[in-house]
Amino acid sequence: MTHLPYIVASYGLAAIMALVLSIGAALRLRRARARLAALEQTNNRSAGTPFTP
Amino acid sequence: MSASPTLVARTGSFFHRYANPGRFLKLGARLQPWLTWPAIAFTLAGLGWGLFYSPADWQQGDSVRIMYVHVPAAMLASGGYAGLALCGLLSLVWRHPLADLAAVEIGPVGACITALCLATGSIWGKPMWGTWWVWDARLTSVLVLFFLYLGHIALIRAFDDPQRGYRAAAILALAGAVDLPIIKFSVQWWNTLHQPDSITLTGAPTMSASMLWPLALSTIGFSLGFAAIVVARTRAAVMESRIRALLSSPRRGGGAA
Amino acid sequence: MTRKTRRLWLVIACVACLGTAAALILRAFSSDIVFFVTPSQVEASPPPADRTVKLGGMVVAGSVKRDKHGETPIATFAVTDGQAAVTVHYEGILPDLFREGQSVVAIGTVQPDHDFVASEVLAKHDETYMPKEVAEALKKSGKWDPRFGPPPSAASWNTMTVQDAGKNLSAPTTAPN
Structure with missing residues (x-):
């Protein structure tokens, strides 16, 4: 392949960016979901009424 | 003119049906796998095809393979900003709460993809044009787009009262949309070093079909991936705001903090 | 509801005003936004010898002469836009894409004898992608x-x-x- 370093650099940048963005979003979503579930559970237990959005 | 108020109201109520955060969480959870997995499949197929099976260009050699990253990134840079402008419109006119949350989340993702477009363009320009960067109309207008994204990211987080940040950022997003047609038509209106578009709405593509297919696949893949990441981040943002509301609500019992 | 309608029209009016303003500004500066000038423009009104200009056009077939000055290669070629041609002298390595019939942008100055001395030559490729x-x-x-x-x-x-x-x-x- 001609211009291999340039191609590798481009695809490498794209891969790094995709990984950082998608893993970041997945982790954030998981953390938020777990935290919300825990909070709603304690809330329901103490208040006795289910949380409705 | 007489019909417009009801039309505006109706459009508003249509959007508001999905403004309900609870409804959005349900819809988003259902939508997510349909965005994520096809995004991965299309991107891998398009980039794999482009990298290993598509032909080299007769004069650019294998460096033409950078196109399969650069062009989708460029399309999404503009498309993402159009999304930001739409969120701005929904926010300013209909006070759509979800549009504000989405705008907060689109900004960083759009800035990243614009940076990728600029970086891969630069990497492609060095061996082909003989320079990393020139100040021609296309490159400069995309750089302006990058700074618009950065400005939006900063502005929407700049106020203690988030509502004021949303309003200011929405105005910036709408005003900055002026840059989108400039980017699109810069290569036609002025002499630029950047070549004109190969794929246009009006004419046949000036690109070999063997290169067009992988480009189409990776463009679909990148777009779905952009949507998947934005939807995931917006879902997380809705949950986080609900967590904040629960934590600050007086009803809350002690315990988990 | 009328407040929403009013806000919508307000936003539309603002965007329209901004768009018009941008269009007018771009029109006014149109000649400064162009990245390069064409040989016929240089021919019609040669810029002063101390001003750096970017000359864009097609390399005329058969006009390329390559030479060597010690270690550095020297190239002389004509650039045309179909109406006029300007001879360009360049000392240095030409980009990979440089060839006869290729579009190039030469950055340099116009000499009193109307020849162009380039300090940098960029290749401009067209929108055709072909195996x-x-x-x-x-x-x-x-x-x-x-x-x-x-x-x-x-x-x-x-x-x-x-x-x-x-x-x-x-x-x-x-x-x-």
Whole structure:
């Protein structure tokens, strides 16, 4: 392949960016979901009424 | 003119049906796998095809393979900003709460993809044009787009009262949309070093079909991936705001903090 | 509801005003936004010798003369926009894409004798993307000479990608680029 370093650099940048963005979003979503579930559970237990959005 | 108020109201109520955060969480959870997995499949197929099976260009050699990253990134840079402008419109006119949350989340993702477009363009320009960067109309207008994204990211987080940040950022997003047609038509209106578009709405593509297919696949893949990441981040943002509301609500019992 | 309608019209009016303002500004500065000037523009009104200009156009077929000044290569070639041609002198390594018939942008100054001395030469490629095998086949069949103009439309050789390219792939077409 001609211009291999340039191609590798481009695809490498794209891969790094995709990984950082998608893993970041997945982790954030998981953390938020777990935290919300825990909070709603304690809330329901103490208040006795289910949380409705 | 007489019909417009009801039309505006109706459009508003249509959007508001999905403004309900609870409804959005349900819809988003259902939508997510349909965005994520096809995004991965299309991107891998398009980039794999482009990298290993598509032909080299007769004069650019294998460096033409950078196109399969650069062009989708460029399309999404503009498309993402159009999304930001739409969120701005929904926010300013209909006070759509979800549009504000989405705008907060689109900004960083759009800035990243614009940076990728600029970086891969630069990497492609060095061996082909003989320079990393020139100040021609296309490159400069995309750089302006990058700074618009950065400005939006900063502005929407700049106020203690988030509502004021949303309003200011929405105005910036709408005003900055002026840059989108400039980017699109810069290569036609002025002499630029950047070549004109190969794929246009009006004419046949000036690109070999063997290169067009992988480009189409990776463009679909990148777009779905952009949507998947934005939807995931917006879902997380809705949950986080609900967590904040629960934590600050007086009803809350002690315990988990 | 009327407040929403009013806000919508307000936003539309603001965007329209802003768009018009931007369009007017761009129109006014249109000549400054162009990245390069054409040979006929240089011919019509030669810029002063101390001003750096960017000259854009096509390298005239058969006009390229390469020389060596010690270690550094020297190139002389004519750049045309179809109406006028300007002779360009350049000392240095030309970009990979430089060839006869290619669009280039030369950055430099116009000498009193109307020749152009470039300090930098950039290659400008066109929007056509074509497999190497197809280009070879087109050249061999005499349908297209890259030195004299843009390639035929993609629709006319897309089918070739399948048919002729396969034939040419089997034959050794490892011509150096």
